[in-house]
Amino acid sequence: MSLHSKINKTSLKSIKSTLITRLVLLSLFSSLILLTVQCASIKQPTGGPKDSIAPVVLNEFPANFSKNFKEKKISITLDEYIKLNNQQKEISISPDMDRLPQFKVKKKILEITLPDSLEQNTTYTINFGKGLVDYNASNPIINYSYVFATGDQIDSLSISGNVTNALTKEKEKEVRVLLIPISQDSIFGKKKANIFAQTDTVGNFKISNLRANTYRIYALKETNNDRIYNNPDELIGFLKDSIVLDKDLSNINLQISKGTPTKFRVLDKKIENTGRIHLVFNRGVTQPKLILLNDEENDKTKIVNYSQKQDSAFIYISNLEKDSLKFVLSESNSVLDTILIKKTNLKLDRSIVPITSPSTGKVDRVKHLTLSSLTPIKTIDKSKIKFTEDSISKTNFQLQLDSTVANIYHIRYNWRKQKNYQIILEEGAMQGYFGEKNKEHKLSLTYDDSDNYGDITFTFTSIDSTKQYIVELIDEKKEKVYRRDILNNATGKLGYKEFPGGKYTIRIIRDDNKNGIWDPGEVYKLTQPEPLVYLNKTFTIRANWEQNETFSLQELNDIN
Structure with missing residues (x-):
């Protein structure tokens, strides 16, 4: 073999080896790129704004507000995956059906299978409340309803209005407004109301597709979300009279407040390590009186102090040698409750703490x-x-x-x-x-030489001499009461002398029962909250300043 042939063979082997090496490297590089792309593709995006947008209804079959309804199944399609939230409490049907429909979610579709026992010539409304939400963030469609009629007409009457807090006068959002036919007024029973709406962010509500009837209306700020007034901590508003609905009604104003519990209870009872006995009641007691049984000496010398609202008592007695104490609490000379307090193994220190x-x-x-x-x-x-x-x-x-x-x-x-x-x-x-x-x-x-005190005097006009007014000096947030005064109707003036500087406002209460406090509404007695108004601005008490303000009470007197 010639030298030229040997060189060519050697060159070919070298070239082939180089090509193989490059192909292997290229293959490895391609695999690495593919792996990187694949790894990147399975990562979820992070950050960004939180989803706060409710689902949107794309299609309803049969169409919403259908008449002469004969279908057995309703299909509602939305623009994203959905789920039902708190179905038993949020979703209601008006009027009641003998058997409840079956609700089934299939990704973006809600299917509702109806029972066979629908009444003829009846408008049915399925209220979803906040029960239909998106799958990931649980954003609800507020006040969404599906309406259909088994007859040839849809009930079309409506009631609208607003809900405010009776004490703060602020608009109340997310409060249930319940409409109940007087034939089945169930807000106090075990059966929940099934005609309702929820107030929006500015306290407005509207209930539509109603039939002509006589109703009672309530606003309920709930603690347990059952559409029944069964908790004394719930705020409730109502109209004193029933509503005869034969045309659309608007401007219904409901004021919610926390009423007085009908059943008296002692919330807390204890003997403190100072020897003070503390009783807490679930409501104020009119003309309270406490008698200590089986301990005549302690009963005769005891000291009892009641809170301003008379919903708690502090009792001081000479000795605490007995294992238990029994008090009889009376209200307006009628026995209200017997309270037994057992002494625990307290290490008493009856020193006065300044x-x-x-x-x-x-x-x-x-x-x-x-x-x-x-x-x-x-x-x-x-x-x-x-x-x-x-x-x-x-x-x-x-x-x-x-x-x-x-x-x-x-x-x-x-x-x-x-x-x-x-x-x-x-x-x-x-x-x-x-x-x-x-x-x-x-x-x-x-x-302290900062000398941050000023004077302000209010002159009240349009005073009704037959009425009693309470004036409260409060903070801007309407939460803290700095002073409470009964207005002198003869002078119509009230002054705050050498008062700490700062921003304040005032609240004026028409004390209709003249008991010196603001009384909330009482739904069982159908009495409304005592009317009140606010000074429509905050004012600033400035150091070493004397100020004068005039306030007409005409608006307060005009409230029924």
Whole structure:
């Protein structure tokens, strides 16, 4: 073989080997790319906004609002996968059917199989409430309904209006509005209402496809979602009179409030480690009276303090040697309940614990120091109060019992800037009615010279001299009451002198029963909440300012 032939064979072998190597590498590279693509393709996208869009109905068969309905099955197609949520409570049918339809979800389709016992010439409404939702995020179709008639006409009457909170006057969203024929008023029974709608984000509602009838209407802010008023914590609104529906009705205004429980209960009863006995009731008690049985000495000397709403009581007795205590609670001289309290293995400490205010450690020309205690104070011995200003003993401070609020004492002094004060309540400075006394108590104070106080005077006009008005100074959120006053009808004026600076508003209540508090609606008595109005703005009390505001009560007087 020639040298040329050998070289060609060697070259061919080299080229073939190189080609094979490249093909292997290319194959491996292609496989790697394919694997990468495949791995990337199975990853789910992350981030992005949360799905908050409800499903959309694409098709209904038979068509919604069909007449002369004879089908046995309804098919509703939506634009995404769906499911039923809380079906038993959310979905209702009006009027009732002898047997409930069967609901079945097939991906994006809801199938409803109807029973054979449909009444003739009747309009049926299937209300879904919030029971039809998308599969992933459970976004409901609000107030969706499917309507059909077995006769040749669809009931077409409607009722619309709004729901507000009777105390705050704010619009109430997601509140059930229930419409019940007077022949089957079931809101207080075991049978849930089956004609209902839900208020929107601004408190409006509309119930459609109604037949002419006489109804009662309620708004119910529920705790258990059963469309039955069976919980005292639920807020309810109603019209006093029934509704004769023979044409479309609008502007129905329902005010919800938490009514007074019809059945009295003691919510809590205990003996605290201070020896104080605490009772909590589920409602206020009119003219309450507590008698301690089988313990004449303790009963005769006991001290009982009731809360402002008279829905709780604090009781103090001389000794707690017995294993149990039995009280009889009366309301307006009629026995209401017998309350047994068993003494647990408490380690009692009946010392008086001083409560001082302000708690910030700063006093000023308005906020002098106050002393109080949970234990009723019989007396405070001024000689056992050591008062120093920059470590120098002072005796020219004043100690006075508050003229209106029991168990509060004031320590007044000509406080000065850049001075440090210390007050020591020596042991026994505060004495209780049953031998209680305080342990030594120390506090340090400085003077606050920010002087953040102002005056504002309200003049009320259009006063009805036969009525009583309660004026409440409240915060912007309508949650905290700073002061509550009965308006002097003769002067029509109410002033807040040297009041802390800040933003406030006022609420004026027409106290129709003149009991000094706002009364909610009582559905069992068909009495509406006591009317009230708000100052239509917030006002600012500014330091060292004197302001005047005028407020007409005509709107309040015009409320029926």
